Amino acid sequence: MSHINPKVGELRPSQLLYTYGIGAIVDLPNLSVMVMGLEDWPADPGTSAEIVEDRLLAAVQWKLGHQVKKLLAPPVVADSSGPLNPFEPEQQTGVPVAAFPRWMLCPACRMLAPLDSGLFEFKTPNPFHPDQARYVHHNCTKSGKPPTAVPARFMTACENGHLDDFPWRDFTHKGPTYCTGVLTLSEYGPSGEARDLEVKCTCGARRRLADAFGESGKQTMPICRGRRPHLRDFEEGGCKQQVKAILLGASNSWFPVIMSTLALPGASNKLGLLVEANWATLKHAVEPVVITAFRASGNLKDFGEFSDDEIWTAVEAYRQAQEAGNGEEEGPFDLRTPEWDMLTQPAHAPQTDDFQLREVKVPPAYAALLDQVVLVYFTLAGLARLARYNVTAEELAGRQGKVRYYEGTPIPTSVVPLG
Numbered sequence: 001m002s003h004i005n006p007k008v009g010e011l012r013p014s015q016l017l018y019t020y021g022i023g024a025i026v027d028l029p030n031l032s033v034m035v036m037g038l039e040d041w042p043a044d045p046g047t048s049a050e051i052v053e054d055r056l057l058a059a060v061q062w063k064l065g066h067q068v069k070k071l072l073a074p075p076v077v078a079d080s081s082g083p084l085n086p087f088e089p090e091q092q093t094g095v096p097v098a099a100f101p102r103w104m105l106c107p108a109c110r111m112l113a114p115l116d117s118g119l120f121e122f123k124t125p126n127p128f129h130p131d132q133a134r135y136v137h138h139n140c141t142k143s144g145k146p147p148t149a150v151p152a153r154f155m156t157a158c159e160n161g162h163l164d165d166f167p168w169r170d171f172t173h174k175g176p177t178y179c180t181g182v183l184t185l186s187e188y189g190p191s192g193e194a195r196d197l198e199v200k201c202t203c204g205a206r207r208r209l210a211d212a213f214g215e216s217g218k219q220t221m222p223i224c225r226g227r228r229p230h231l232r233d234f235e236e237g238g239c240k241q242q243v244k245a246i247l248l249g250a251s252n253s254w255f256p257v258i259m260s261t262l263a264l265p266g267a268s269n270k271l272g273l274l275v276e277a278n279w280a281t282l283k284h285a286v287e288p289v290v291i292t293a294f295r296a297s298g299n300l301k302d303f304g305e306f307s308d309d310e311i312w313t314a315v316e317a318y319r320q321a322q323e324a325g326n327g328e329e330e331g332p333f334d335l336r337t338p339e340w341d342m343l344t345q346p347a348h349a350p351q352t353d354d355f356q357l358r359e360v361k362v363p364p365a366y367a368a369l370l371d372q373v374v375l376v377y378f379t380l381a382g383l384a385r386l387a388r389y390n391v392t393a394e395e396l397a398g399r400q401g402k403v404r405y406y407e408g409t410p411i412p413t414s415v416v417p418l419g
């Protein structure tokens, strides 16, 4: 890689799930950044491992649509034994984030401008101190040393879930404008609240922020542009909702949708389990002769005791079961019933190296309360509680040359086998 991706902060995996998922805004010491969509995550499977979990993928597709092709684990790099070197290439990939909102304020001269204006410069003074990463107003007239810029505290959102920058120019000029004057944001009261802020343009236009809220906001705020900053695009066909002004850091600006599943083996016989485990290869077997070719090229070493015909039959059965499963799109997707069915019938459950069930006696004191106790042996990979990820930054031109975004560096996930 020719560019450096300086680190801007750290996130724990649980934060990535519950607080700062894709599309959420992370408040770093000197920066406000958004966690970007999977399109921006490192494509290298060694860094962002694909999570092969058919039931979970099907549930996500049921909820979001079939454009979801795969599930990815957060980017992880190999643990380095020596002291952390922030310049190593493997330390420079991770959870990608982008500065958002795109409008910044210089606290010294009160200038309000978008990052695309080129008036702010991204600085990472010390690669070992990611918390010092920030934007500065490098030609500030009010301060010799370039002051650290702060994100504009206002954004807009609509009821369809779009999030956008506050329309600073149009708002100041009370409608669509081509004015390119310099905007400043001044406080004239002690509270720092919207009612005490006024935005002014060098052309003379000025407006109080209070106009963006409440009843006057309902009359003055524009129709949503359908912006999806985490995907760096706008919704096709636009959006018909009127936007509402919201504050950066508002607790209602992002909510996660959480789905969880137990990784259960799907097949119940040895051949079926092997087909399932090797499906990435076997799905390409569209006729029996391909099985023979796979075996000849050494791809089916674990299948020694089975004939090509037996494997072909199992492949066809697995494919049909999958296709039948894909057709089930009626009603809410049920992730729990298959888990319940398997866990309550331990005698019929498949046994693998990673997963075993055994029925044990109900303790006498609980005999009146419990019908059944099942012991579950389960291998946990990547126990999330122990892993930490860093979010790091990189300056890059966006796809339309408009947006700069940032990439992250994870601290490696620990793998803890149990049972």
Ligand SMILES: [Zn+2]
Binding pocket: 106, 107, 108, 109, 110, 111, 137, 139, 140, 141, 142, 147
């Ligand atoms: Zn300034």
Ligand SMILES: [Zn+2]
Binding pocket: 173, 179, 180, 181, 201, 202, 203, 204, 205
């Ligand atoms: Zn103006």
Ligand SMILES: [Zn+2]
Binding pocket: 158, 159, 160, 161, 162, 224, 225, 226, 227, 239, 240, 241
């Ligand atoms: Zn919208």
